[in-house]
Amino acid sequence: MTENVDGVTEATILLVDDNAQNLKVLYETLKDRGYRLLIANDGEKAISLARRHQPEVILLDIMMPEMDGYEVCQYLKAHRSTADSAIVFLSALDDVDAKVRGFSLGGADYISKPFQAQEVIARVKTHAQVIRLERELHARNRQLESDQSRILNAISEGIYGLDEVGDIIFANPAAAMTAGCTAEELIGRNFFALHFGDKDVPCHTMEQSGRPVQATCSQGIPEHQRAIVMRRLDGTCFPAEYRSTPKLDGDRLRGAVVVFRDITVELENEQALEEARSVVQAQRDQLAHASRMSTMGEMAAGFAHEVNQPLTAITNYARVALRLISDEPFDKDLLEETLGKIEAQSHRASEVIRRIRRFVKKPAIGKEVLSLSSLLEETRQFAEVDARNNDGGVEVFVAEDVPDVMADPVQVQQVALNLIRNALESTRSAGSHAPVEVSAERRGPECVRITVTDHGKGVTREDEHKLFQPFYTTKEEGMGIGLALCQSLIHAQGGDIGYERPEHSGARFFFTLPVVTRPQPA
Amino acid sequence: MSDIDQTVYVVEDDEAVRDSLELLLKSAKKSVKPYSTANAFLSDYSEKMAGCIVLDIRMPGMDGMELQKKLNDRHSILPIIFVTGHGDVPLAVDAMKEGAVDFIQKPYREGALLEKIESALEQDREQRKTLGEEQEILRRVKTLTPRETEIMGRMIAGQANKVIAIELEISQRTVEIHRSRVMHKMGTHSLAHLVRMILSVKDRIDAK
Numbered sequence: 001m002t003e004n005v006d007g008v009t010e011a012t013i014l015l016v017d018d019n020a021q022n023l024k025v026l027y028e029t030l031k032d033r034g035y036r037l038l039i040a041n042d043g044e045k046a047i048s049l050a051r052r053h054q055p056e057v058i059l060l061d062i063m064m065p066e067m068d069g070y071e072v073c074q075y076l077k078a079h080r081s082t083a084d085s086a087i088v089f090l091s092a093l094d095d096v097d098a099k100v101r102g103f104s105l106g107g108a109d110y111i112s113k114p115f116q117a118q119e120v121i122a123r124v125k126t127h128a129q130v131i132r133l134e135r136e137l138h139a140r141n142r143q144l145e146s147d148q149s150r151i152l153n154a155i156s157e158g159i160y161g162l163d164e165v166g167d168i169i170f171a172n173p174a175a176a177m178t179a180g181c182t183a184e185e186l187i188g189r190n191f192f193a194l195h196f197g198d199k200d201v202p203c204h205t206m207e208q209s210g211r212p213v214q215a216t217c218s219q220g221i222p223e224h225q226r227a228i229v230m231r232r233l234d235g236t237c238f239p240a241e242y243r244s245t246p247k248l249d250g251d252r253l254r255g256a257v258v259v260f261r262d263i264t265v266e267l268e269n270e271q272a273l274e275e276a277r278s279v280v281q282a283q284r285d286q287l288a289h290a291s292r293m294s295t296m297g298e299m300a301a302g303f304a305h306e307v308n309q310p311l312t313a314i315t316n317y318a319r320v321a322l323r324l325i326s327d328e329p330f331d332k333d334l335l336e337e338t339l340g341k342i343e344a345q346s347h348r349a350s351e352v353i354r355r356i357r358r359f360v361k362k363p364a365i366g367k368e369v370l371s372l373s374s375l376l377e378e379t380r381q382f383a384e385v386d387a388r389n390n391d392g393g394v395e396v397f398v399a400e401d402v403p404d405v406m407a408d409p410v411q412v413q414q415v416a417l418n419l420i421r422n423a424l425e426s427t428r429s430a431g432s433h434a435p436v437e438v439s440a441e442r443r444g445p446e447c448v449r450i451t452v453t454d455h456g457k458g459v460t461r462e463d464e465h466k467l468f469q470p471f472y473t474t475k476e477e478g479m480g481i482g483l484a485l486c487q488s489l490i491h492a493q494g495g496d497i498g499y500e501r502p503e504h505s506g507a508r509f510f511f512t513l514p515v516v517t518r519p520q521p522a
Numbered sequence: 523m524s525d526i527d528q529t530v531y532v533v534e535d536d537e538a539v540r541d542s543l544e545l546l547l548k549s550a551k552k553s554v555k556p557y558s559t560a561n562a563f564l565s566d567y568s569e570k571m572a573g574c575i576v577l578d579i580r581m582p583g584m585d586g587m588e589l590q591k592k593l594n595d596r597h598s599i600l601p602i603i604f605v606t607g608h609g610d611v612p613l614a615v616d617a618m619k620e621g622a623v624d625f626i627q628k629p630y631r632e633g634a635l636l637e638k639i640e641s642a643l644e645q646d647r648e649q650r651k652t653l654g655e656e657q658e659i660l661r662r663v664k665t666l667t668p669r670e671t672e673i674m675g676r677m678i679a680g681q682a683n684k685v686i687a688i689e690l691e692i693s694q695r696t697v698e699i700h701r702s703r704v705m706h707k708m709g710t711h712s713l714a715h716l717v718r719m720i721l722s723v724k725d726r727i728d729a730k
Contacts, residue, residue: 305580305607305628309536312629316542319632323549338545345538 011128012036012055016046016072017090018064022113026059029117030124043067047075050082056131057124059111062091062098070105077106084134086127090115156261161247163255166191166217178240178262180232191258195230213244216256220246227263238262284488291485292360292414295421302385306352310345317342355382359413367493369516370405370412372440372448373398379413380438383420392424393435402440405448405513407493412513415486415497419452419509422482426456426507447495447512455506459499467499486511528573528643529553533563533589534605535581539628543576550636560584564592572650574601574623574642576635579613587613590620599649601642605630652722659719662708670707673700678717 013035015026023039030037038053040046043064050058058076062069069089076082086108091098099110109123152159152172158179161170171179171186179186179194186194196211212228215221226241242260246253296303317338324335355378373396380394405412416438423436434455443449459467468487483497490497490511497511530552534540540556547554553573557563561584563575575593579586586604593600604617604625614625623645624638666674676686683701687694710716 301607308607308628309539313536313538313542315629316539316546316632320542320545320549341538341542345542348538 010034010036011057011132012038012053013124013128014038014040014046014049014053014055014058014085016040016043016058016064016069017061018042019061022061022090026120029120033121035124035128043069043072046072047082050076050085051079054081055085056128056135057086057088059088059090059120059124060107062089062102070101073102073105073107084131084138086131088123088127158258158260160186160191160258160260161255162191162213162217162258164217164253166213166255168194169255175260178232178238178260180234180236185233194233197231212242213256213258216244216246216258218253220248220253222246227267230260238264239267241266281492284492287485288411288414288489289360291418291482292410295414295417296356296360299385303352303356306385307349310349310352313345314342314349317345359410359417367406367408370407370409372402372405372450372513375409375413376416376438376440376450379416379420382413382417383424392427392433394420394424395435395437397437397439399439399441401442402448403442404516406516407495407513411489412493415489415511416450416452418482418486419511423452423454423456423507423509426458427454428456430455430457430506432456442515443512446515446517448515449510449512451508451510453502453506453508455504458505458507459501464499464501468497527553528646529555529571530573530639530643531563531571531575531600532556533560533575533581533586534578535559536578539578546632547639550632552639560586560589564589567593567596567598569596569598571598571600572646574603574639574646576603576605576639579604579606579610579617579625587617587620590617590622594621599646599653601645603635603638603642656723659708659723663720663723665707666704670700670704673697674704674708674716674720677701677704677713678720 011034013030015023015030015037016039017023017026018041020041023041027037027039036053038049038055040049043066046058046060049055060069060072064072069091073087073089076085076087083106087106088109088111089099089102089107090111090113092113102110108127111120111123155172156174158175158177159170159172160168160175163169167188167190168186169188171183173183176183176186191213192211212225212230213223216223223244224242227239228242229237230240231237239262240260241263242258244256244258247255247257321335321338321342324330324338359382376396376398380396383394420436420438427434427436432455437453438450439453440448440450468483487497490513494514495512497509500508500510502508530547532540532543532547532554534543534556535558537558540558544554544556557566560577560581564584577586577589584592590602593602601623602617602621604614604622606614606625606627610627614622617625623642626635626638663671672690673686676689681689683694683697687697690697705711705716708716708719710719
């Protein structure tokens, strides 16, 4: 049974000697031991074979004509592809100088002639193993390095490795691209001088100690900043976001790693998004206002009636008062009473007008702390105009534990009024006189729920999920805007709106509003 | 003034409007009776009521138009002045078709309202007077004998005494006696007046 050197693939051993007899002995010694054996009888052949096969071990005779062993060794060590082979010199020269010279040229070992077979076998085995392990290690390292550099190259954010004073010792391609140069140009430059240096135009007016990354480099404090201004190599500026973490060698601070990126496009997108949001907000407010105006239009006859009632009474009382004065003597008490009635009716008329003005006020006045009981009561009075036309009624129930909410009163009233008017209309078309029930109750710690329930014709199951779609309507003259707008307005308040089938016939709509969060006492 | 007591019935749900209108009409020396709902008025209604109704067209519960229809069903002759709001003209037109005498839009001037009330009361008086006359004519017609009724019909148709005598195969003298009794019982001296009296109640005689 032949002894096999470890590993699956056989190690390659190059035997070099100008003496054929010696070669033969070596060959006989090492054959059948799991090695691939190559032989060369001069230096040039040896180099050529070594370059082609990269042997793990080369047994090299020193004394050869033309090119001696030292020269061959020098050559092999000088070339990358052959430098890692273990060179074991073979020579009859058993003097120290020769050995020292061999080692100094990169030789790994030395065997004196005449050699012992066992010694040759043992040394070859050891060196073959060492070289193989080294090669594996190198291969593994190369693999790791290329993985790391692939990752660093692939990352879209710029990465710097900095030393303690901020000199750049590493830069990935994204860093170079952001800085506007090649990675080689960055190495050795000072991070602070490059990116925050005072050129013609001061980009960054911060104090030296307050510069980004400074604290990480000098004190090991991690940093994260957004929308700072950095300079490119050509002196132009860009907005950036960065994170810096200290680079530690045990406990010693060895500088910092900086991950950064150019956020010009991000900032532009954010601004565009913000602008789009405010456009949407403005349009929602406009639509809400238009809708309120339209509601007012629909309710105009009702309001005219609401104002005409007190005006009619005032006119009548005024005429009575005039007639009383012309009496001789006149009834002072009755005149006072009549004038008092005139005053009361004037207030009544102005109250109606105040309600209308509050409702159509533009733009929406923004969120404030609201009491639902007073808001819903005012809405009820408002809706009474319709209740009159629709021959129906509105009843408001607000549970005692209902807290104040944070919302825009005009828009909430608009939603409530819309739901109540729909409910009244539906009740009337069902030929019912049952009042519309409006109630508010607490739902959990953060939410109040307002429901509007009617006993009208209700909503068919297939229509239920379409209720809040724009332009969906069951009304002949409807536009299908009302509920979709209500939804948009309630969402803007941070609430939700929906429909649920009541136990009885009819319909129930609800919406929620966030409870006022009071600041905790310190 | 008139010999019958006329009252202005105010049906109006709005308290202030009702109260002010009551005071106003009282200060104009009218007899006023206010009602806050159509139902309240309807349950109070009787044929003996005289005067006119000032009726709000829009009210919760039974509205003005419904009350008008119910009163028509009960052969009420009380004139109705509808009080309308802004934009209620189409309703008012319907009310006029149903026999309302007039309508007035809120807020109104006292003068205009009183004028309309005066003319409604006048119409009420006229109607009641005519109604009284017609009842008297019918009462008189009932006192006639069948023969006298027969002869009165021929007189109105314009037949001469001679023609009546021949057709009824009685003497001309007998016709003359019947004729004078008819004139006496009907309380007139003129054939023309008799014709007019009978024409005014013609429907009700035929119905018998």
